[in-house]
Amino acid sequence: MEKIFLSLLNMSITASWLVFAVILLRFVLKKAPKELRCFLWTLVGVRLICPFSIESVISLIPSAETVPESIILSEAPAINSGIKFINSAVNPVISKFLAPNAADSATPMQIITFVASVIWLSGMVAMLVYMMISYKRICGKVRESIKLRDNVWQCDRISTPFILGVIRPRIYLPSAMNDADIEYVLFHEHTHLKRCDHIRKPLGFILLTVYWFNPVLWVAYILLCRDIELACDEKVLREQGEDIRKPYSDALINCSMPRKHISACPLAFGEVGVKSRIKNVLSYKKPALWIIVVAFVASAALSVCLMTNPM
């Protein structure tokens, strides 16, 4: 268990470097299509799922194994963060205070790693339990729904439209919605289904349950949710024509709700960052070719430099 925890810890630190770069790139390339951001988050996901990576000289990752496995039994425990000043700040301290005593049956690092692993596992179980409980609660509410058409259902007991289900996803609409808004909401939700967001978002949350101890990844998940919605809005505008901007943003306002908590399962229409979505919809323009080219080159560079490990 400790070995698994240590490799997950290292993978999450490596991924965090990538997340910082993605956040920076997102900011610099604000005008680029939001689809780019979703691609970048996919890269983060790959880094978190795949324990292996190619090594290359142009890798910008400081270190692929910040907490080496040997630390547990080492006589002079030390981390290898790849950044000199972190190493020199941390290592003297831990080498001194956490050095093993010949007389003890277990090294301090063994105890610490064991305790940390237990805490990690409990946290992960707690997150999974929370996920299952919220899922069951929503399922209970939407049992009382009637079919509108195809896979679209109406329910009295929900307050915002959302998608539920991975294999046979259904779109649920609150019964109290304006008929005018329904058309636009359905454009949006069907686009989510086309983009497979109903698989991506829960997958992202499952990664979060494993890596819950890393706050940088929580930030990544929150930004991922927002970027998924923005990219979906843009795709709707591209496919339906920019003229629907006004009624589409009206529908967004009518369906918006105060944010309650980070929800794992449903892709809710109105919950995520409504203000920035409306701004994005109303000011959307087809991006110029040069922006697309720059974005493509930048992400290719980022992929090579941060998806590979240092030699």
Place this chain on the structure above:
Amino acid sequence: MIELQMGTVESKFADIIWREEPLSSAELVKKSEAELTWKKSTTFTVLKRLFEKGIFKNEKGVVTSIISRDEYYSMQSEKYVAENFDGSLPAFLTAFTARKALTPEEVDELRRMIAAYEEK
């Protein structure tokens, strides 16, 4: 008066009962499954809520209505006019006919209604 307004979904379910009553709860479950694809537990959950609202009742396994469909929708329209037009029926009709004029048939029917009302 207790809040007995039903949502769209509850109303569709209530329509089944109003249409088929009196019927046993078992029959209701079958009909809900056929028309709404609801499981037995869902039917019972919603039914219980409607019992609590005082619209329907259960006597020895047979479901009947306390408030009829007409009565329910009368109460709803009273409530609507009270909440949105200060209880003034003329104000409601003015708003109702503002965008679309009454047809001659509708005018005749309204005249007959008023005449019948005045005779009482």
